[in-house]
Amino acid sequence: MAAALTALALSRLLGPWNTGTGPAYRELADVVRLLILDGRIPLDTALPSERALCAALDVSRTTVTAAYSSLREQGFLSSGQGSRGRTRIPELTPFGSALFGPQPPSTGALAAPGLTAPGLTAPDGLVDLAYSALPASGEVVHRAFAAALTELPALLPGFGYDALGLLPLRQAVADRYTAAGVPTQPGQVMVTSGAQHALTIIIRTLADRQDRVLVEHPSYPHALDAIRSAKCRPVPVAFAGSGWDLPAMETAMAQQKPKLAYLVPDFHNPTGLIMPDAQRRQLARAAAAAGTVLVADETLRDLNLDGTATTPLAGFGSTVVSVGSLSKSHWGGLRTGWIRASESMIQRFAAARTTLDLGGPVMEQLAAAHLVRALEEPLPALLQTLRRNRSALLDLLAKHLPTWQVAPPAGGLSVWCRLPAPISTALTVLAPDYGIRLAAGPRFGIGGAFERNLRLPFTLPPDKLEVAVLALRAAQDRLDAAPQLRRSLTQAPAVAIA
Template sequence: MADLTLTARSLELLLGDWRGAGSAYEELAERIRLLILDGRIAVGTRLPAERDLAHRLGCSRTTVTAAYRHLREQGLLQSVRGSGSVARLPGAPAVLPAPLETEYLDFSKAAPPALPRLPELARQAADDLPAHLSDAGYDPIGTPGLRAAIADRYTVRGLPTTPEQIMVTIGAQHAIALLSRAIIGRGDRALIEVPTYPHAYEALRAAGARLVPVPASPCASGADEREETAALVQAIRHSNPAMAYLMPDFQNPTGRTLSRTARQQVLDAAASQGTVVVADETTAELSIDRVGEFPPMAADGQAVMIGSVGKTIWGGVRVGWIRAERPLIRRLLAVRSPGDLGTPILEQLMITRALARMDEILDLRREQLRAGRDRLEALLAYAIPEWDVPHVDGGIVTWVGLGAPVSSQLALAARREGLLVAAGPRFGIDGAFERFIRLPICYSPELTDAAVQALARTWRSLANAPVAESEPELLSSVV
């Protein structure tokens, strides 16, 4: 039995412009194949009925029937009684087995390795733990010490904050999901940038939102930013979204930073429409050489802030937070209780200790990111000079232009070289961005060297022949 069901409308959005010069059923089957192998259609997902999909796509049912049959012959669909056509992988059961990640260089995750002094912080947190053992240990809002430390950090950065405005969460993704459930009613609109962090729009959709996409410019200033800002303001005024999810600093995946002026214009428009702006600051403090002062977005107007330590300290420490006014904090507590009973105390104690050294931690990360960025740029310029590699001034990724709509094929072919990368369409909602690929700048020199060598070999192979049958033992995990 399939765990997930993909509607005809959702599949239409994923397919994008699937029609080509070849046979219609072959073009449709090939596009669905790429979506399954790239992980955008999860293994175990039930595809829409043939009649429904044909009606949605404006093609004959015969075309869809032939496409599904072709996918079954390739081992990418399985007929399950009572569940229709279910996505699977060739030679694999309907549920994907645990991946053997050690066999692959995983360049799909944009997250640095753990902070070197993390074991020391863990030992210190263990020493602090006895003071917290007298109660049950369920903490839905956060320890007083950590909430105070987070509030102090905001205040130092130019946004006066009290501990009462802070809720501690199980990472930034948890925060996005909580806010989506608290703010959005089923059928409400939610504004997002595209491309964007994929798990954010997934959380919005899970809450029942209708997405309003606005293109995110890769440039940080000039005409491109003015155009993006105007589009954001217009979308807020015309669609009246309940919520707008933005990454104003070092946007993932483009690396773009919105200017203070742009932020004020967007926040003014949101305030006039009653739209709640949620600003994700997961990478906001990871400046390499950005010019200017950029306090949290809420310093320029009304905004709810999200933060975490996943990109600064380690993704394995699941601690994030929300900064909001007290009424919203109370709503979030009500939404949270059915799903989880709080953030682990020991991890909160670790981060309380870490925040006291945050400037020192950021200095270390800044030098790591500078070296990673400069190395990746130099290697790509030499190995694949035809790619357009933007020079980012912070964050953890760069959004590389390939010059051709082959991102999914590149990602699939790279697996044969032992490399996992996140294809561009993973960051869109309609199958777009096949001309781009996201590459991290936060890996070690050895891993970066190996990844670029694999990419160069893959790129040359694509120039000589199209991708035939891939060998995907696992699906990309995008962080």
């Protein structure tokens, strides 16, 4: 039976929506739009009738009628029988729309004042919480490169170009998938210069301009950038409560027929959620029925802090394309990733790759082969450190920011916080004044969603995390004392992140 929302239930979700800062109908439409984007109003839900809602909100019929009309024009509300339309996600063009305005430039996000990528011109002394990444496992990485140096002379007589990647590394990656329950041959693996490079190759090969790509909402920002850069249309599907909304994803695939669906099923970035095997199987069936290729980003899969057992998504469907990387488990500076797919699809990726490069650097691949084969060596100590950091961050948030809602993630590198007010961008802009750098919640979404959310990595040691949380508390106190400042800062641009 299709879902429907009563006027009383919607009024509770709206909260104090009428702030008097603009026309009432526009404020009402804006809040309903964000509720849909945040997933608090699921897709395909019938909104209450105009008559019932104007009575519940104590506003004129004209206000509700105009708000519903605006939502229909923006594509968030279908034309329904009478005045009861159903919630939906609008069809976007790659060049923006009246709903979202111009899309970000294809080169990536703009940086907010004073917020730059680490390693470039970052101000000294800032505690960096914009990047969810780890320093290198130094001794292990150094040892792998030392071994690679002894192996390099045997390869020097060759040309050094290989679109698929070195066989020893492809074999090591294939062996790991086989051990995880997904039989894989080296011919099903292509080595890339990181996961972002892999995703770019996949999108360029399998999707054309204006093709739809289903994404979780929120999602990894650089994946959204890659989709926009290819002039494809992101189709966001919000999470439902504490997990994936499979009915909404099935509906989106059946109705919109996206070419691709980009997912992070293992310790999702930014929420930290992990998809159970039953949902993976259901999702793979729905994608096969819709003709949608599932792209599973598995860069965080090895960071399994609580030992949750799952099978890689590729174990449930032959059209799944898996993306992996050593950036999170070992070091981002390695710039080594891979694609796992059918052999025929790998050949297509290799042919398309030549428009980007002619293959990866040989030394890094030789070293990566050692790291992939010996992943269990650094992993236990790394997981122990991350568990300690996660516990410290959760305790600090509970003590100093008790109004923030945080669900402990079972793995990954960060927590996704629910803020007591829509202050994410404002906090991000103020953060450097308090010695920290943040990534605002809207950077993880589409259309300005997630102003009530903030991703906090637990990649730093407890003493640095304490400094960061105390700074967050001070910044929030400043915003609480100056509502006008909060409103002005919310219009700031987003920060670049990883």
